[in-house]
Amino acid sequence: MKAKLLAAAAAISMLAGSVAVAQDAGAGKPVDMVLLPKYLGIIVFDQANNGAQEAAAELKNERPLQFLGPTPENSVAGQIEIVTNATTQGVGAIMISNNSGDQIAPAAKAAHDKGIKVVTWDSPIPSAEGEDVFVAQVDFDETGRVLADMALKILGEAGGEFAILSGSADAANQNAWIKSMNEVLKSDPKFASLKLVDTVYGNDQAETSYNLALALVDKHPNLKLIVAPTTVGAPSAAKALQDEGLCEKIKVTGLGVPSEMLSYTQNGCAPEFALWSFKDLGYLAYQTAYALATGTVKAEEGAVVKAGRLGDRAITKDPTREKGLRILMGPFSLYNAENVEAAAKE
Structure with missing residues (x-):
């Protein structure tokens, strides 16, 4: 009996070992990879790159990660050009924070047809054409409710007029969040006192967003709040209101980086x-793309990516897109005067 138990234990041990080997089989394989943000020069995309570099080191990929991005002024054409060039170079995987809507789909499909794994992160390809899987920072439907909840909390039961200051009109993520917020406002009676009066696009350029915030104030004399679902728009709008001495009359909320929002929250x-960890998002995008590129995971519903310190992440259908697949990261973090200073130091 004892011999049988020992044999069974040995078999289980061997099986566990084989599973571990299978899970780590891709580690150490050289894969050329490109991390493509919406554009360069934005702190959250630098944080995503730091996370991706961390994952690259853990996976022992000897090929250096290419962190390539266009300028804000040339984002759409620039992203398409970078994907096209990467395809010509024959890289193993391209990770895209899409700022081009479906305009980037033909380039992504051309890459995919050549066997290159295409993973989107932060912002997907709306049609999912040419895309293996989207690494979503948070649930997009939840984002709309979080934005609406913050707006109601700031304005109170009396509510009032608010406007949205977004990034690019082609940014799939921001468009989805705005759509979700509008649906929440219409479907939930508790938001009946909130009145959306305008939506403008600052193209994630600080000066443009600053000027648009002031234009909203001039255009809507009863405006009480600017909601900016963009980490460039939120501090730009807050600075504009601060410079004009309007912070007592009009507030700002949305998505922001604690270190950039610190003074505006305190005053x-x-x-x-709100926001999430862009470092974790870059880390998860790299783990996912590398697993796909090395063949350890297939881009199909039910597959599981073993994402290092973030644990197992399942590939599921994307509930916000008819044909897309999604890996969900999460969660949201909410920041206010009580916790923003500590978060800004991280």
């Missing part, structure tokens, strides 16, 4: 805002 211009 009351932006009482509350």
